[in-house]
Amino acid sequence: MSTAANTNAAQTFVCALSGQSPVDDAVATPSGYICSRKLLLAKLSENGGVDPFDGSTNPASLDESALVALTAGPAAAPPRAPSSSSLPSLLSALQGEFDAVLLELYDARTALDATRRELSSALYQNDAAVRVVARVARERDEARAQLGEYLRSGAVAGAEAGAEAKRPLEGGGDGPAQAAKRAKVGGAGGGDGGGIPPAVLDRMSATWKALSKGRRAVAKAKRTPEETAANEALLRGCAEGGEKKVNLGKSSSRAGVLCLAATADGSHVVSSHHDGTAVVYGAAEGRILGVLTGCAGEVTSLGVAGLAGGTLVVAAGGSDGSVRVYALAGGGDEEATLVGSAAPGGTVSGCSVHPASTADEPIVACAAGDGVVLYQATGADNLAELARVDAGKGLTAGALHPDGMIYVAGTDGGEVLVFDLKTLAVAGTLKSEDGAPVTSLSVSENGYHVASASSSSSDPSVSVWDLRKLKLAASVSAGGVGRVTSVSFDPTAAYLAVAGTESTTVRVAKDWDREVCALRPGAAGGKRKAGARSG
Numbered sequence: 001m002s003t004a005a006n007t008n009a010a011q012t013f014v015c016a017l018s019g020q021s022p023v024d025d026a027v028a029t030p031s032g033y034i035c036s037r038k039l040l041l042a043k044l045s046e047n048g049g050v051d052p053f054d055g056s057t058n059p060a061s062l063d064e065s066a067l068v069a070l071t072a073g074p075a076a077a078p079p080r081a082p083s084s085s086s087l088p089s090l091l092s093a094l095q096g097e098f099d100a101v102l103l104e105l106y107d108a109r110t111a112l113d114a115t116r117r118e119l120s121s122a123l124y125q126n127d128a129a130v131r132v133v134a135r136v137a138r139e140r141d142e143a144r145a146q147l148g149e150y151l152r153s154g155a156v157a158g159a160e161a162g163a164e165a166k167r168p169l170e171g172g173g174d175g176p177a178q179a180a181k182r183a184k185v186g187g188a189g190g191g192d193g194g195g196i197p198p199a200v201l202d203r204m205s206a207t208w209k210a211l212s213k214g215r216r217a218v219a220k221a222k223r224t225p226e227e228t229a230a231n232e233a234l235l236r237g238c239a240e241g242g243e244k245k246v247n248l249g250k251s252s253s254r255a256g257v258l259c260l261a262a263t264a265d266g267s268h269v270v271s272s273h274h275d276g277t278a279v280v281y282g283a284a285e286g287r288i289l290g291v292l293t294g295c296a297g298e299v300t301s302l303g304v305a306g307l308a309g310g311t312l313v314v315a316a317g318g319s320d321g322s323v324r325v326y327a328l329a330g331g332g333d334e335e336a337t338l339v340g341s342a343a344p345g346g347t348v349s350g351c352s353v354h355p356a357s358t359a360d361e362p363i364v365a366c367a368a369g370d371g372v373v374l375y376q377a378t379g380a381d382n383l384a385e386l387a388r389v390d391a392g393k394g395l396t397a398g399a400l401h402p403d404g405m406i407y408v409a410g411t412d413g414g415e416v417l418v419f420d421l422k423t424l425a426v427a428g429t430l431k432s433e434d435g436a437p438v439t440s441l442s443v444s445e446n447g448y449h450v451a452s453a454s455s456s457s458s459d460p461s462v463s464v465w466d467l468r469k470l471k472l473a474a475s476v477s478a479g480g481v482g483r484v485t486s487v488s489f490d491p492t493a494a495y496l497a498v499a500g501t502e503s504t505t506v507r508v509a510k511d512w513d514r515e516v517c518a519l520r521p522g523a524a525g526g527k528r529k530a531g532a533r534s535g
Contacts, residue, residue: 013070015039016053018102027067029053030060034070039099046103148468152447153212153405195424196387200356200363200376204421207356208403215402215446231494236517261302261314264491268306270314272299278316280304280328280336290328290336296320301366303400305353313339313357315364317348325364325377342375342383344368350398350409350441365421367398367409372419389424391417399441399450406467408450410438416452416465428470432463440486444493444509449473451496453484460484462498464512476512481505 013026016033017040025037033053043052044062051062196204258272268289272278278292278299289312297319304314312328314336325339339362346369354363354374364375364383371390375383395417397410406427407419414435418428432438436454443450450465460481466473478484481500488497489509495516496507503520507513 012072017043017106018099026070026072028070029062030066036099037067037069039103040067042099043103052106149212151468151470152401153208153403196374196421200386201422204354204356204363204404207354208405211355211403228494232516258298258300259302259486261304263304263306263312265306266491268304268312270302270304272302272316274298276318278302278314280312280314290326292316292324292326292336295322295324300347301349301351301398303351303353303364303366305355305357307357307359307362309359311359313353313359313362315351315353315362315366317351317366317368319347321345321348321368323348323351323364323366323368323373323375323383325362325375325383327359327362340375340377340383342373342385344371344373344385344388346370346394349396350400350407352398352400352407354400355402355404365398365400365407367395367407370394372398372407372409374421387421387424389419389421389426391419391426396437397439397441397452399443401443401467402445402447406447408441408443410441410452412437414438414454416441416450416463418467418470430465430470430472434459440484442488442496443467444489445491446493448493449489449509451487451489453478453487453498455483455485457484460500462487462496464496474512476507478505480518 012021013034014020015022015026015036017035022034022036026034027037027040028034029040029051031051031053040052041064044050044064049061049063050059054060195201258274260269260271262269267283269281269283270278270292271281276293276295276298279288280290280292281287282289292314295316295318299316300319301317302314303316304312306312310329314326314328316324316326318324322341322343324341326336327339328336344366348366348368350365350367352365354365357363360379362377363386364377366373366375370393371388372395373388374386376386378384391409391411393415394412395409396412399408401407405421407421409417409419411417414432414437416430416432416438417426418430419425420427430450432452432454434454434457436457438452439455440453441450448467450467451462452465453462460478460483462476462478462484463472464474464476465471476496476498478498478500480503481498482502484498484500486497486499488499489495490497494509496509496512498505498507503518505518506516508516
């Protein structure tokens with residue numbers, strides 16, 4: 001601040017602004033600083049009379065009357081006054097310029113220090129804000145994931161039940177409560193109220209929990225561009241004549257395959273024909289493993305699943321209103337065995353083998369007449385009805401969710417009903433715009449989407465519904481395939497196949513309009529010509 005020293009009995013002062021000794025105008029400020037009067041007055045005139053040494057947020061004012069003049073000891077002789085026309089006059093002018101530079105440098109350093117402090121504070125606040133935003137975004141994403149998982153699970157019905165009477169779903173004017181009359185529940189297997197027996201329900205719930213964890217991993221799996229290119233090259237190879245022909249036997253009735261079903265790993269394929277039989281083909285064995293008979297009409301729906309121990313379970317629904325469940329030992333060394341049959345009434349569609357099935361007690365879900373029926377084989381000739389959910393309208397197609405707790409069914413009025421098998425209620429209603437009967441349904445392996453189509457619609461298109469939001473996700477034009485007869489997701493949920501009377505196309509999931517390849521019947525020999533896609 002200030003220094004004083006005795007040198008040869010003379011006292012010398014140092015200016016706090018310039019760092020040099022004042023000649024004859026040393027003054028002291030009330031704050032205890034020693035300066036040159038001339039420099040200090042110049043500084044006060046610049047900053048509006050504020051004490052330049054007061055670093056507080058509200059600095060005190062300072063005027064010339066508050067300054068205390070200082071004089072050196074008697075041994076110090078005052079300097080001679082310079083003449084205006086002498087060399088000392090010129091040096092005095094230079095001294096004034098030098099003093100001004102010193103004052104400007106002092107102000108610059110002060111401003112720089114203040115700017116550095118402000119910048120440091122701003123950077124700290126920005127970093128804190130970024131961390132808060134990142135945390136909030138992460139919590140939001142986790143909440144969305146939990147909500148989506150809850151809606152996709154079997155608990156979706158409870159949440160929807162309270163809101164059904166207040167809000168309509170996509171495509172319809174009335175909600176599921178009005179449309180399904182609160183889903184009347186019946187059935188003989190429920191014991192004390194028509195519900196699923198507790199032991200079976202516990203088994204289904206345990207399977208749902210195990211499959212849900214694995215399905216989340218499949219949904220998050222990312223494929224490299226090389227893997228995607230290899231998959232699409234394989235599909236295009238089929239379209240270019242690289243498909244493998246298999247012999248599914250000769251029907252005693254007219255030729256043609258009514259429907260197809262395959263296990264999740266593609267090891268077994270089941271096809272039905274016009275003579276009421278179904279053929280089981282083993283891809284690894286390269287031959288027919290068994291022929292399933294007994295249906296009085298045409299087999300209109302098939303479901304197949306490979307169980308532990310190599311047992312193959314096939315569920316077949318017929319136009320005669322019957323459901324039959326067959327068991328076939330691995331390898332096809334033994335003949336197929338009829339496990340049980342039932343007559344739910346009406347044309348059966350959407351036969352599915354439940355993932356909680358065992359070789360001794362397989363569980364089958366199907367859409368028949370105006371309701372969804374759940375059966376279990378118990379060793380008797382007839383299937384035991386576990387539960388029935390009445391939809392109040394004719395069902396024309398059906399598909400089971402990969403986790404086994406949700407069943408999706410299409411109606412003759414163009415609606416897609418979402419059934420919760422845990423509460424045996426209609427959890428949601430999705431309605432198409434044209435109202436044409438839904439004839440084909442498929443649920444993606446990750447459980448996110450449902451594809452529906454109508455073979456009687458004038459507009460060849462496929463509706464893709466989002467099960468998490470219960471609304472239409474996309475309307476995919478199926479021009480070029482003719483009348484749409486079937487839709488199906490692949491086991492990885494990455495592609496959607498759309499089959500029609502003229503061709504079969506494969507599209508990319510979530511990029512629905514992009515066709516990977518197509519299969520079109522050739523002119524002779526049943527060969528297929530390459531278009532750009534594969535079925």
